[in-house]
Amino acid sequence: MPDDLLSTLVLTVLGVVGLALLYRQYAGRDTSPSAEKQPLSLRGHGAETTRPFALVAGRYKLAYAFPAGVLTSVTLLDTHNGDSEILTITRGSGVTAFEIGAPGRYALRVEPTDDGAAWELMLSPLGLPSRR
Numbered sequence: 001m002p003d004d005l006l007s008t009l010v011l012t013v014l015g016v017v018g019l020a021l022l023y024r025q026y027a028g029r030d031t032s033p034s035a036e037k038q039p040l041s042l043r044g045h046g047a048e049t050t051r052p053f054a055l056v057a058g059r060y061k062l063a064y065a066f067p068a069g070v071l072t073s074v075t076l077l078d079t080h081n082g083d084s085e086i087l088t089i090t091r092g093s094g095v096t097a098f099e100i101g102a103p104g105r106y107a108l109r110v111e112p113t114d115d116g117a118a119w120e121l122m123l124s125p126l127g128l129p130s131r132r
Contacts, residue, residue, distance in 0.1 A: 039124035042108065046115040052079045052105040059126040060100060065093040066119050072112040074121070079105040097126055 042050050066072040073089040076098065087108075088096045100106070110119055 042121040047111045050108045052107045056103040061126045063122040068092045070114045070117045075109040077107045
């Protein structure tokens, strides 16, 4: 009987440690397959950081529309670790692509040189999801 109790205790401890490691690795990350399926449309005026949104690992397309005479930068922010990546610095409208290496919560920082300038963004997945 003591061997059964010891085996149960060891399995319980291993299970708790495994769950703790998984939580530490994925805390704050949205890994749901539906996180990237719907295009995300964003609009604003002047410098603004968007509300956070979930993305899974993969390639994405960012379509943008800024006033023709207003230079505007768009930066991707990882809300989990604070990393950032400039996606574009441009004026007018166009499209750029970028890749997300890890699933998580992200935001976009839009900074036009004219504080009253209106802007529009459309974020959507590019291509097929990977089967890693």
